Amino acid sequence: MMKRMIDDSMTTPPADLPDRHYSRRDLLQACGMGLGALAFQTLGSQNVTAEKVPYVNPLAPRVPHFAPRAKRVIHLFMNGGPSQVDTFDPKPMLDRYDGKPLPIHFKTERKTGVGFASPWKFAKHGQSGIEVSELYPHVAQHVDELCVVRSMHTELPNHEPSLLMMNCGDLRQIRPSLGSWLTYGLGTVNQNLPGFVVLCPSGYPVSGTQNWTAGFLPSVYQGTYIDTKETEIERLIEHINSTHSSRPQQRKQLDLLARLNRRFQQTRAEDPVIEAQIQSYELAFRMQAEATDAFDVSREPESIRQMYGETLYGRELLMARRLLERGVRFVQVWQGKDQPWDSHEYLATSHKQLAQATDKAIAALLTDLRQRGMLDDTLVIWGGEFGRTPVVELTGASGGSDKADWGRDHNNHGFTIWMAGGGVRSGYVHGATDEFGFAALEKPVHVHDLHATILHLLGFDHERLTYRYAGRDFRLTDVHGMLVNELLA
């Protein structure tokens, strides 16, 4: 039944979201409203708003404003802020100013000093000839699939506000995250798994759950955090395992439960919540099996596991791909807890370690998605909350006589992200920073613009994906954001 519902509603012609938040079928089949019976025939003119109608099965699949280019998203979050001038934004001028004061300066979080040339060489790759540093030999082979945005910028050189900006479109206030907005807008196609999953090994990134909060949206749209260092399913999803009953025993319990609930339902036939409850137990029962399967990367063939690499990050990406394949809408993959990319010192070693830990797996993910025919409708996003300065930082060990100790400070003025698949223009470089890579200069793209573009790829007009809260129609981009047409294929 659930399968049929998915197929049917997904073929419904696109319509304006607020007016079609729930199709009649969704309600009939996936169950309706918490308060009394709702007239299905009047739904067409209903706005579902936060302060109005509490509802049931908010995760039923929904159609966006227009035909989407991407159906799902994987966000490879390089938390801490990777340096653009060492990865995807080559700056030969910086070599000439190595160790000398730059003629330009922008506010940084800490004290900074002279120019700091990248320890790594760049080379052109692929047909597009996009330059990538030697930190990413494997990703470089996929350069013709990438859409590299070199002119990103954001407001502040501090992790917390910039993380919230990148994830939730606001520097400080608790606002729904991108993944929550998408899950709210699209629902999820696999009711046996959460719609929005956040993967991070060993703990939380800086700002923790705020990065994937549902804000004022119903809490079901919040990201489900999974600690990928865990291998036990129970620690991945709370209460997923029965520690008291065997599966046949539980089946018998649920059969009895359904029998009692059906009897209860007889005199309350109109109430969709009772049906929803009956279904929710069946879903939960299936989820116990399906979730276990989805997170168990050991079920992948040896060759695939080899391709991703037997590393923590490889396992993380493989898990992510298994989730995407099973209909999870948005998977956000953090490289590690806290802020691994925050190389204030020892950049030459730490950036190298960090890139090495991920390069092969990211390339494998792109290959794997392509081979499965999923890349065309899966949007892959790579990037951090900001970039790093082209100048050396002058705190701690950094800035001394030994260049191996040098690091870079936070830089919100200019940084690089890239996207692939999901309807983005491939083999393309967008915008540019100044000659030192300090600030976005040509075609600057603010995080709000990136959000508007991502929503567009998923089939939403960012100005129309709204939610009424506290008397106002909120959106991810607030009152900002411009769709960047040049990024679209």
Added chain:
Amino acid sequence: MTRNRITLSMLLVSLLILSFVSLEPAGAEQGRDPLRPEHRSFWSFQPIADPPVPQVRTGTVTPIDAFLLARLEAEGLTYRDEADRRTLLRRASYDLIGLPPTPAEMADFLADRSTGAYEKVLDRLLASPHYGEKWGRHWLDLARYSDTVGMVDAGRNLQAWFPYAYTYRDWVVRALNEDLPYDRFIEQQLAADRVPGNESRNLAALGFLSLSRGGLGVTREEKLDDKIDLVSRGLLGLTVSCARCHNHKFDPIPTQDYYSLFTVFANTREPEELPLLDTKGGGDDRHAKVLADERRRVAEEVAKLREARFPALKALYRTAPEIARLLLGVGESSELKTEAERQKFAREKDLNAFLLERWRGAIKDGPVWAIWRGLAAIPDGKFDATSAAAAISAVARSSNPRVVEAFETRPATLREAADIYGRLLAAADKPDPCADPEEESLRQVLHGDGAPTNVEFKDYEKIMLSTDRQNEGGKRRRLETMPLEHAYEGAPPRAQSIEDLPELQPGHVLVRGNPNNRGEEVKPQFLRILSGDVRQPFTDGSGRLELARAIIDPKNPLTARVIVNRVWQYHFGAGIVRTPSDFGTRGDRPTHPELLDHLARRFIDGGWSLKSLHRQIMLTRAYRQSSSPTAVRVEGKVRDAVLVDPENRLLWKMNRRRLDYEELRDSLLVAGGNLDRRPGGLPESAIAWPFGLRRTIYAFIDRALVPNDFRVFDFASPDSHSPQRYLTTVPQQALLMMNSPFVINQAQALLTRPEFVAARGSRRRVESLYRLLFGRLPLREELAAALEYIQDEMNDAPLLTTAEEERARSWSFGTGDGQGKFSAYGHFTSGAWRSSPMPGDPRTPTHFLAAQGGLASDEKGRVQIRRWTAPADARINIQSFFEQRFDNGCRKCDGLPARISMSPAGDLAVWTGKSTPTETRIEEVTVKRGQTIDFIVEMARVQEFKWRIIIRELDGARQEWDSVRDFRHPATSRLNAWERYAQVLLASAEFMMID
């Protein structure tokens, strides 16, 4: 007809809204009067009327019913029949006290055939101390209650907690139980410290304002915004926060009004020492003294630190690069006229604004600066070596010759000129006066009286670096956690209060909400739309008491309407206005405007009594009707109400609802006979084992980490005002009911209740469970299903064998001193054994032991112990795999000392853990029954580790213990068929729903 009218009027209203939306050009709202005639005539701003009670065909009814029936009858509808008595009692009981009726209460009510039986029930419930617990929780949703402030150090996962948030929660519960009139209730929460002759216990009410989200990344402006939002949406149903950056787009709230309220709250602060609630008890000498001593100690240390640091800090600003940066900054900002602009410039350029101003003054005259002034005067874009040369020679004669010498190399940019000055002055930075007068005049630039770098000690804070701030913060940290430790040690309760600033600050509009962009001055005063013709600024302190009185003024058209609507919503599931916190133009219109006014009018006239409002509502036929929507016959015509009014806006039936999280958890505890009904006090974990048994309102609420169980059942977000709970149905709820050890524990406990134990035979046992849980006997069909199930289930093999259970019991978890002492961890939560039931507890270092390993922390001299106790004499071998967790980018991380130690023999193996696994084998050991083997990690630093241990018995049954496989939630036990059956009943829709 009515329906068409609704539609038509809704259409007109939306057209109205659309018309003034589209007429408004972007950015035009500044300066334009946002109060327009259509606002003045908007329904919610009209005085509360006293509409006549309509005549209805349906005999004698309460006034509320008359208003409702008038609308229903116009549609050819009427109420459903009265609900059966069992349903009615259950509904009333959950609605008023959040708990199900006891079997005795049910039996009494069913047997009481007197006319006043239902009224008696209402009296009993309204007098119950549990009433305040249920309705207090509703209020806490609105007041975004939390026991924690927020994250203060993400790297160390460190939270800040409010030490005495609970006193606010308890004050709310008590005030509601005492039926404190709602106007007094509000007055206390806004201004308890200013109410004349107030009892000190009422200071706790100020938690309403003080329990905002704080911590990392939350600015002062956001905290103030939170208070404005709380007061305006919560008490007035107005979305004033929308006017933070510009006039409200839809409602008559000018941005000046926002900043009038902002000014009120900006003139308050948290007192350094929270006031005691009970001043008669003689206070709290012990804790107060410790705290005072610590404060003194920290103040002394900080003073010493500053004195020691001051010379170095001053010297830093006398170095060439710093001088050059500031000079250049002076040059680049010379066009900026106001100090605010220059401050903004300094922030952007990362310059010290205080010193920038001093340098600006210093260069104004004197021969040292003649060249600088000449160079700085060169227009933008004209600066080059030639123009610089000209400027220098023009002033060379009136310049200090040392400066002239230094400028023999002509600067090509102003930056180079600044560098030259920097080097020159830094070279003249000598401790003692120079003989050479020219040299000395350079030295005076840095050391003379009033020289920019000759900062006085009193200005230390203005020049300190962020690292200095961090250092001082480190010294204060202990001071910050101390009040919390005291509170949780049971120090006498204090109020989480606020107080007015001793010196009031004038208020300003912050243009576009930007704290660095001050606009026109504003007075602390009430909202214009609600103030009548003459608006007087507040004059008493911050103005909170006057604000409170303006809100509770009986002439205020919103306050009473908003609260009676909320109460209505909590009873019926939907308000008369279905946007309970938005009575503005964007909110819904009331379905029954006259009824809303009738309720509000009676509420005010009757002395703002919430209990009497409940009584009025619950005595209506509307409330007492059935929730089943079968077709009804009115005057011979069958009308299907579902088709006429699908959303049940007219209340032709009662709304059915799911239990909310608190009701569910409390009901499970009641079912298990476990509910601890003690009121108030410190919060306790609702999740950790050993399970807390108190009502869920007393659960510890951590806004940074709302537990899974709360979240999946739509608990209100503790971060901001929450007008209504969602009531979703998702599979995670089912997972919880199926697999949560807490739920299973209650199912097991249910079978230990005397009623069940006394029942003989399966049939009687089933009947006893139905009576306990549902207040009725099972139907024939239900009984048959139960008996079949029990019969069938008996044959199933349990999930766990006895041997598996015993193996799990061989392991214990705790800490020690490394010398053999062992103290077991007291709590289990989030899959791990811990010393605190609350993960993130700032009072205790975070360390834990879980299935696959654990987390050590930084506690010198302490160890973590996973202990295995031999269940019998045996010969065993041990295999151990130890590794540190992979840490991204971590250097110097290797080296966590670990060992295996046996009592009393001593260490069997010792090693230092690394991120590459260490495998250890101990080939043969003989143990006696009860002898222990400890697997020990030294708490050298915060470090996660994996550790798997396998112990094999070499003879006999050849049992095998595996630390990962054997690890279980401590509440895990085997269930029998009856327990499994009881669990099904707890998960049933009948248990979960209120008809």
